[in-house]
Amino acid sequence: MTCASEILAKAAYAHNIPYILSTVGTASIETIAEITQGNAWFQLYHPKEDKLRDDLINRAAAAEYQVLVILSDVPTFAYRAKEIRNGLAIPPKMTFLNMLQILGSPNWAIQTLIAGQPEFKTLKPYIPKGLSISHLGVFMNQTFSGRLNEEKIKPIRDRWKGKLVLKGVVSEEDTEKAIALGLDGIIVSNHGGRQLDAGESTIKPLATIAEKYKGQIKIMMDSGIRTGPDIACTLASGAEFAFLGRSFMYGVAALGKEGGNHTISILKRQFQQVMEQLCCERIADLPNHLIKK
Numbered sequence: 611m612t613c614a615s616e617i618l619a620k621a622a623y624a625h626n627i628p629y630i631l632s633t634v635g636t637a638s639i640e641t642i643a644e645i646t647q648g649n650a651w652f653q654l655y656h657p658k659e660d661k662l663r664d665d666l667i668n669r670a671a672a673a674e675y676q677v678l679v680i681l682s683d684v685p686t687f688a689y690r691a692k693e694i695r696n697g698l699a700i701p702p703k704m705t706f707l708n709m710l711q712i713l714g715s716p717n718w719a720i721q722t723l724i725a726g727q728p729e730f731k732t733l734k735p736y737i738p739k740g741l742s743i744s745h746l747g748v749f750m751n752q753t754f755s756g757r758l759n760e761e762k763i764k765p766i767r768d769r770w771k772g773k774l775v776l777k778g779v780v781s782e783e784d785t786e787k788a789i790a791l792g793l794d795g796i797i798v799s800n801h802g803g804r805q806l807d808a809g810e811s812t813i814k815p816l817a818t819i820a821e822k823y824k825g826q827i828k829i830m831m832d833s834g835i836r837t838g839p840d841i842a843c844t845l846a847s848g849a850e851f852a853f854l855g856r857s858f859m860y861g862v863a864a865l866g867k868e869g870g871n872h873t874i875s876i877l878k879r880q881f882q883q884v885m886e887q888l889c890c891e892r893i894a895d896l897p898n899h900l901i902k903k
């Protein structure tokens with residue numbers, strides 16, 4: 611069975627948009643490079659050991675990735691009450707409700723049984739053989755440290771010759787640091803609100819960051835974008851690209867292999883409709899009422 615990462619990478623490639631593969635994605639750096647002909651981006655969770663960091667960066671370079679994304683908004687793993695309540699954990703908890711839901715989706719259950727347990731394919735070479743799923747969480751905690759600073763970013767900038775993007779920026783201060791470090795872009799992101807309930811909505815700081823720093827660094831945004839009008843607001847507010855997370859996962863969850871293409875097609879149609887309704891030929895024509903501050 612094709613995993614969600616592969617389905618979405620294929621759809622992104624077909625629509626000529628970037629797919630960002632996570633370090634903890636269910637497909638490997640090499641598989642996604644092959645699917646996207648080297649057009650994918652790779653997102654690095656920051657390893658504690660320099661050796662692992664360098665090895666992941668070297669693999670992405672060898673697979674001819676054009677863009678490396680460093681994640682800055684997971685200094686610690688979040689407290690996600692909803693996930694605790696639903697038993698979404700490593701190892702997964704089988705609750706009565708989960709069992710009922712599985713029985714209600716026999717097709718999914720059979721496909722999942724055939725495919726076997728999802729794996730962190732990129733990390734497979736570094737995970738000790740025979741490590742039980744209950745120890746995987748401990749391994750992840752021991753291996754990665756999300757807390758970033760300039761000292762940790764500098765060696766990555768030196769090693770990575772392609773474009774380097776910082777994801778998880780929401781302030782002018784961090785945008786200035788990214789520029790000073792010689793980074794090529796930022797993704798204004800709050801991780802889709804999954805890290806901190808008290809975080810700021812990304813559309814709010816976007817316009818100010820874009821007004822001040824456009825031209826000095828590429829500015830992109832994600833978090834909370836669900837529709838074509840949301841994309842229009844994001845672009846009108848100064849982002850040069852809008853990324854989405856959950857909408858694509860929903861598409862794949864509902865429609866499997868067709869989910870990626872389906873979601874992108876809906877978004878394209880909705881966005882085109884905004885442009886037509888507002889008589890806009892170019893992004894620069896989008897009216898001011900779409901700029902959110």
Ligand SMILES: Cc1cc2nc3c(=O)[nH]c(=O)nc-3n(C[C@H](O)[C@H](O)[C@H](O)COP(=O)(O)O)c2cc1C
Nearest residue numbers: 632634653681799801802832833834835854855856
């Ligand atoms: C299930 C799930 C897993 C995620 N895993 C990662 C990850 O491994 N690395 C990462 O940089 N962001 C991860 N994110 C955050 C997304 O990259 C993105 O920032 C966020 O989903 C955007 O918000 P949206 O879901 O509202 O579109 C994840 C999001 C979800 C929903």
